[in-house]
Amino acid sequence: MIADLENALGSAHVLTDPQLREGYERDWTGRFGAEAMCVARPADTAQVAAVVAACREHGAALVPQGGNTGLVGAGVPRGGEVLLSLARLDELGPVDPATAQVSAGAGVTMAALQEAAAAAGFEAGMDFAARDSATVGGLVACDGGGPRALAHGTARARVAGLEAVLADGTVVRRMHGLLKDNAGTPLPALLVGSEGTLGVITAVRWRLVPARRARVAALIPLETLEAAEPTLAVLRRELPSLEAADFFLDDGLSLVLEHLDRESPVAARAPAYLVLECAARSDPTEELAAGLEAAGIEDAVVADDTASRRRLWQFREAHTEAISARGVAHKMDVGVPLARLAEFITRVREVVEAAAPGARTILFGHLGDGNVHVNVLGPDPADEGVDVAVLELAAELGGTISAEHGVGVAKAAHLGLVRSAGEIDAMRAVKRALDPDGLLNPGAVLARVRD
Numbered sequence: 001m002i003a004d005l006e007n008a009l010g011s012a013h014v015l016t017d018p019q020l021r022e023g024y025e026r027d028w029t030g031r032f033g034a035e036a037m038c039v040a041r042p043a044d045t046a047q048v049a050a051v052v053a054a055c056r057e058h059g060a061a062l063v064p065q066g067g068n069t070g071l072v073g074a075g076v077p078r079g080g081e082v083l084l085s086l087a088r089l090d091e092l093g094p095v096d097p098a099t100a101q102v103s104a105g106a107g108v109t110m111a112a113l114q115e116a117a118a119a120a121g122f123e124a125g126m127d128f129a130a131r132d133s134a135t136v137g138g139l140v141a142c143d144g145g146g147p148r149a150l151a152h153g154t155a156r157a158r159v160a161g162l163e164a165v166l167a168d169g170t171v172v173r174r175m176h177g178l179l180k181d182n183a184g185t186p187l188p189a190l191l192v193g194s195e196g197t198l199g200v201i202t203a204v205r206w207r208l209v210p211a212r213r214a215r216v217a218a219l220i221p222l223e224t225l226e227a228a229e230p231t232l233a234v235l236r237r238e239l240p241s242l243e244a245a246d247f248f249l250d251d252g253l254s255l256v257l258e259h260l261d262r263e264s265p266v267a268a269r270a271p272a273y274l275v276l277e278c279a280a281r282s283d284p285t286e287e288l289a290a291g292l293e294a295a296g297i298e299d300a301v302v303a304d305d306t307a308s309r310r311r312l313w314q315f316r317e318a319h320t321e322a323i324s325a326r327g328v329a330h331k332m333d334v335g336v337p338l339a340r341l342a343e344f345i346t347r348v349r350e351v352v353e354a355a356a357p358g359a360r361t362i363l364f365g366h367l368g369d370g371n372v373h374v375n376v377l378g379p380d381p382a383d384e385g386v387d388v389a390v391l392e393l394a395a396e397l398g399g400t401i402s403a404e405h406g407v408g409v410a411k412a413a414h415l416g417l418v419r420s421a422g423e424i425d426a427m428r429a430v431k432r433a434l435d436p437d438g439l440l441n442p443g444a445v446l447a448r449v450r451d
């Protein structure tokens with residue numbers, strides 16, 4: 001197996017030395033990971049197909065990996081698989097201004113994509129804190145979102161086409177970027193959000209958005225989270241330029257301030273905070289001011305230049321990093337209908353306390369999408385008690401157990417909370433049809449079953 005891979009990639013790109021493999025074997029949270037048989041680092045689609053063919057021939061499972069910023073354990077080995085790193089597929093084509101599209105290799109980072117888009121007068125339409133490492137292939141495989149999904153949708157909305165290697169080594173390619181092409185079942189659409197279980201994405205035709213160079217951000221203290229939904233309802237109507245509406249709570253702010261060694265951005269602390277960003281071709285500051293007035297908001301910290309906006313967003317973005325600095329957190333990325341958000345926030349603390357007395361719960365997320373990141377510090381990483389309690393609550397309130405991070409291995413056993421038996425059967429049928437030997441990312445999304 002190793003010899004076949006070395007023949008295909010060159011021995012420098014088949015890593016068997018434990019020290020060289022190490023960085024690929026543990027995930028960002030520190031909660032998931034195991035030893036790989038080896039790390040294969042192909043340079044192009046043909047080499048990816050060769051790795052997949054070798055795995056098939058030898059009956060070896062493989063785990064695709066991009067930037068290894070995933071938070072649900074699906075981009076790292078479970079034990080003994082070939083770790084297929086797509087990082088070297090980092091070719092970025094020219095931006096086509098007429099279609100507002102660009103072709104990007106699976107290993108292109110979000111930051112590189114953003115930079116190329118900006119140079120051509122466009123934007124990627126997506127941004128989040130892992131931008132320097134998260135890859136286009138990983139974003140699409142997870143159907144990633146982030147704050148700007150409110151305005152531009154998740155990765156699915158950005159995909160105009162893709163290229164992938166299927167489990168039998170077939171290369172499927174739909175990179176012409178035609179907006180209208182309904183000739184049969186859309187395979188690219190099937191691969192978006194499949195978390196490496198149905199095919200290995202090698203390139204993506206990415207849909208850009210026109211650059212909205214004028215931006216203004218605001219941090220708004222909220223006395224109650226119950227106020228968030230009606231406030232957002234007014235802002236969405238009054239602010240056509242609204243691009244992001246995230247939230248965090250006061251205990252999370254304290255953690256971040258300590259971690260960053262910074263002063264509070266607000267003099268009078270509040271139970272919760274909204275972070276808004278408006279983006280337009282011309283300065284949206286007046287529109288924002290009028291929107292805040294219409295929503296009855298008198299107190300807001302406004303940042304209208306790039307440096308101050310970044311500083312303001314840091315209070316929200318640094319949550320993930322600040323939490324990780326405190327230990328290995330249980331991370332549940334759930335979604336709840338906005339009308340139930342305040343109820344979720346109250347009850348989630350109760351269910352965590354019941355499942356793991358004394359545990360620390362930090363909540364933040366993308367308010368506009370009803371997407372809450374529940375982080376629990378304290379319980380043993382292997383103890384799933386709090387995970388189950390939180391996921392059950394999200395399901396009970398009519399939400400989802402996976403909003404943007406994916407199901408991964410972390411939540412595979414709990415898919416039945418939000419998907420019917422019929423839906424899961426259909427997912428298994430698709431998996432069996434495209435990967436009959438179960439070689440692609442086994443155990444991710446669909447829990448292993450003994451037939």
Ligand SMILES: Cc1cc2nc3c(=O)[nH]c(=O)nc-3n(C[C@H](O)[C@H](O)[C@H](O)COP(=O)(O)OP(=O)(O)OC[C@H]3O[C@@H](n4cnc5c(N)ncnc54)[C@H](O)[C@@H]3O)c2cc1C
Pocket residue numbers: 028063064065066067068069070071074075086106127128129130133134135136137138139140141142143144145146147195196197199200201202320321404405441444
């Ligand atoms: C600080 C921080 C902030 C974050 N914020 C957000 C956020 O706001 N919104 C959000 O959506 N996510 C967020 N994430 C999660 C993460 O960045 C995303 O899930 C991202 O999409 C993962 O990309 P990656 O390249 O790192 O993928 P990896 O972690 O390498 O892999 C993730 C999954 O995709 C599969 N995969 C990777 N590449 C391919 C490929 N080429 N073909 C097929 N399958 C593949 C893997 O097998 C795995 O299942 C954050 C993570 C961190 C660490």
